[in-house]
Amino acid sequence: MISINLTQTAEYALRAMSSLALGAEQGPMRANELAASTAVPLAYLWKIMRRMVAAGLVVSAKGHGGGFRLARPAEAISYMDILGVVGYDAKAGDCVFGWGQCRSDKPCPMHNTWSKLNESFVGWAHTTTLASFGSPVAGAAPSGRARKAKSLRPPDRALEA
Numbered sequence: 348m349i350s351i352n353l354t355q356t357a358e359y360a361l362r363a364m365s366s367l368a369l370g371a372e373q374g375p376m377r378a379n380e381l382a383a384s385t386a387v388p389l390a391y392l393w394k395i396m397r398r399m400v401a402a403g404l405v406v407s408a409k410g411h412g413g414g415f416r417l418a419r420p421a422e423a424i425s426y427m428d429i430l431g432v433v434g435y436d437a438k439a440g441d442c443v444f445g446w447g448q449c450r451s452d453k454p455c456p457m458h459n460t461w462s463k464l465n466e467s468f469v470g471w472a473h474t475t476t477l478a479s480f481g482s483p484v485a486g487a488a489p490s491g492r493a494r495k496a497k498s499l500r501p502p503d504r505a506l507e508a
Contacts, residue, residue: 368477375414
């Protein structure tokens with residue numbers, strides 16, 4: 348399987364936003380819950396979430412009942428919206444063959460096929476929204492009650508060895 352290389356910040360942003368979408372019906376999610384459910388270090392999460400708030404993708408509130416929540420419906424936030432906030436540039440890119448910046452006027456041997464892959468990824472990111480992966484967590488506590496955050500952490504692989 349081929350791996351699309353996203354920055355750690357981009358991966359963390361996608362995790363955090365996906366977690367907010369999954370818990371949208373439960374109300375705002377506190378930063379410590381969000382960090383724990385996504386395995387994103389709290390200080391790093393704060394930086395990402397400030398950017399999401401500034402971009403209008405997330406609303407934050409302090410105090411009792413506060414936390415982060417999506418600023419608009421999950422179906423109105425594409426993965427590309429999120430990636431754009433953290434600096435992903437679909438047009439810029441390094442040559443997969445190692446020739447510096449990818450250039451159509453001076454293509455490397457892999458340019459045509461790699462460009463198609465990149466175009467497919469960008470198309471997917473523009474059309475796939477936070478609502479694409481399913482509904483909120485079943486059995487979640489209603490807003491205003493304590494809840495256990497749904498974990499997006501990978502399963503413990505130590506048990507499989």
